[in-house]
Amino acid sequence: MAARKKPPANPRKLPEQDRSRATVEAIVDAAARVLVKHGYDAFTTNRVAEKAGVSVGSLYQYFPNKDALLSELMRRHVEEIERGVEGMAELARTAPLAEVIRVGIEQNAQAHFIDPALHRVLSEQVPRLGQLDWMTGFTARMDARVREMLEARRAEIVVQDIDLAVYIITRTVEAVVHNAVCERPKDLASGALAEEVTRMLVGFLTGKAVPVKKTLRAAAE
Amino acid sequence: MAARKKPPANPRKLPEQDRSRATVEAIVDAAARVLVKHGYDAFTTNRVAEKAGVSVGSLYQYFPNKDALLSELMRRHVEEIERGVEGMAELARTAPLAEVIRVGIEQNAQAHFIDPALHRVLSEQVPRLGQLDWMTGFTARMDARVREMLEARRAEIVVQDIDLAVYIITRTVEAVVHNAVCERPKDLASGALAEEVTRMLVGFLTGKAVPVKKTLRAAAE
DNA sequence: TTGTAAAGTGAGCTATTGCTCATGTTATAC
DNA sequence: GTATAACATGAGCAATAGCTCACTTTACAA
Numbered sequence: 001m002a003a004r005k006k007p008p009a010n011p012r013k014l015p016e017q018d019r020s021r022a023t024v025e026a027i028v029d030a031a032a033r034v035l036v037k038h039g040y041d042a043f044t045t046n047r048v049a050e051k052a053g054v055s056v057g058s059l060y061q062y063f064p065n066k067d068a069l070l071s072e073l074m075r076r077h078v079e080e081i082e083r084g085v086e087g088m089a090e091l092a093r094t095a096p097l098a099e100v101i102r103v104g105i106e107q108n109a110q111a112h113f114i115d116p117a118l119h120r121v122l123s124e125q126v127p128r129l130g131q132l133d134w135m136t137g138f139t140a141r142m143d144a145r146v147r148e149m150l151e152a153r154r155a156e157i158v159v160q161d162i163d164l165a166v167y168i169i170t171r172t173v174e175a176v177v178h179n180a181v182c183e184r185p186k187d188l189a190s191g192a193l194a195e196e197v198t199r200m201l202v203g204f205l206t207g208k209a210v211p212v213k214k215t216l217r218a219a220a221e
Numbered sequence: 222m223a224a225r226k227k228p229p230a231n232p233r234k235l236p237e238q239d240r241s242r243a244t245v246e247a248i249v250d251a252a253a254r255v256l257v258k259h260g261y262d263a264f265t266t267n268r269v270a271e272k273a274g275v276s277v278g279s280l281y282q283y284f285p286n287k288d289a290l291l292s293e294l295m296r297r298h299v300e301e302i303e304r305g306v307e308g309m310a311e312l313a314r315t316a317p318l319a320e321v322i323r324v325g326i327e328q329n330a331q332a333h334f335i336d337p338a339l340h341r342v343l344s345e346q347v348p349r350l351g352q353l354d355w356m357t358g359f360t361a362r363m364d365a366r367v368r369e370m371l372e373a374r375r376a377e378i379v380v381q382d383i384d385l386a387v388y389i390i391t392r393t394v395e396a397v398v399h400n401a402v403c404e405r406p407k408d409l410a411s412g413a414l415a416e417e418v419t420r421m422l423v424g425f426l427t428g429k430a431v432p433v434k435k436t437l438r439a440a441a442e
Numbered sequence: 443t444t445g446t447a448a449a450g451t452g453a454g455c456t457a458t459t460g461c462t463c464a465t466g467t468t469a470t471a472c
Numbered sequence: 473g474t475a476t477a478a479c480a481t482g483a484g485c486a487a488t489a490g491c492t493c494a495c496t497t498t499a500c501a502a
């Protein structure tokens with residue numbers, strides 16, 4: 001536990017040969033495996049290196065410190081999630097509001113199922129690495145997308161403060177889905193949760209009553 | 222960092238004399254101060270003892286381990302929050318739905334201002350102490366209250382699955398308010414956020430359109 | 443007074459962990 | 473073949489933090 005306070009933060013060597021690129025991959029993979037299997041307490045650089053089949057020294061040749069490795073792992077995870085949401089851009093222009101929102105919610109849910117165990121550990125156990133550089137960019141991009149979508153539909157929308165609406169929507173969806181993954185998997189799988197949250201958000205945005213579907217959708221496939 | 226894995230978990234001595242009760246208070250107080258002022262990284266038993274003006278030995282006479290101290294600190298914090306919500310019981314019976322919800326939101330916001338710094342550290346930095354015994358009871362009680370409130374108003378409510386509705390409401394309010402404390406203090410203070418979230422939730426529950434207030438409330442005092 | 447239990451002390455043991463560095467191995471350039 | 477740089481190794485250092493325990497002090501009861 002030596003240098004947790006004084007981060008050397010040297011921009012370490014970048015892998016140039018294939019061999020070293022493979023090493024970096026092995027390290028990141030092992031990091032994820034260790035986190036998932038044994039939790040953050042067991043996430044030591046020595047252990048990760050061992051599981052990766054390399055020596056600690058190699059690890060520190062590509063990551064200046066433990067947090068850098070953690071940061072890289074999170075960055076990759078978030079990147080995966082963002083890729084999953086990319087396809088929504090065109091749908092957002094063509095489909096009706098309710099559909100866009102429902103798909104948004106379902107996409108968010110999907111994102112939580114890419115690697116649920118890792119996602120859970122990252123968000124519950126890992127100490128907040130005080131505003132990661134790339135993290136702010138991520139949320140900003142997400143917010144911007146929702147904002148554009150809303151602005152393109154100003155006609156249907158009664159909400160006054162669009163910024164505030166974006167804020168409420170994004171936090172609500174993220175929080176409800178995120179918690180539901182562990183606490184209400186059934187309602188998430190059946191679509192009941194997405195159904196209700198969609199109704200809530202559409203009503204909120206349009207200021208109109210949205211009829212309750214009397215026939216709840218059966219659990220798909 | 223010796224016994225992090227093998228928790229002795231001995232039910233340590235309970236304070237019997239006034240002197241020792243004062244010691245325990247001093248320790249818990251110091252724990253909060255250290256957390257707030259220097260973050261979780263600086264939260265060491267030695268440091269807490271020092272700040273409390275007692276020896277580490279004394280600390281370990283009343284807390285079997287570090288996590289127990291942390292747990293007690295969180296328990297007290299949550300207890301304070303719960304006390305703040307107690308007064309809502311009667312209001313819930315007399316006032317109109319929208320009013321109850323708005324006050325609920327505002328109470329939740331108030332709770333975050335009891336000790337915002339501590340609240341922030343606890344929720345952002347402190348590692349999840351894997352399902353604290355008392356924690357489940359707390360959320361269960363809160364959920365039960367909201368549930369009762371809804372059931373007493375079944376007539377106004379179109380929602381089919383009340384359990385699911387309770388879930389969505391509680392998570393939404395908690396998440397939106399919690400995040401807004403740091404990210405949108407203005408909207409929280411002005412009441413704009415509570416206004417909008419209330420409109421959203423009432424629309425969700427009643428299935429009716431709720432008119433947007435054209436005149437946004439000015440920031441109170 | 444005096445015996446006993448509660449309360450308090452703090453030096454230091456034990457274990458862990460992040461990280462270094464002297465050394466060895468493999469690939470590329472000429 | 474040889475020089476050079478990239479890559480890899482792993483024993484072990486330095487720091488630290490959780491916790492113990494032998495011992496002292498204080499409170500209270502008889």
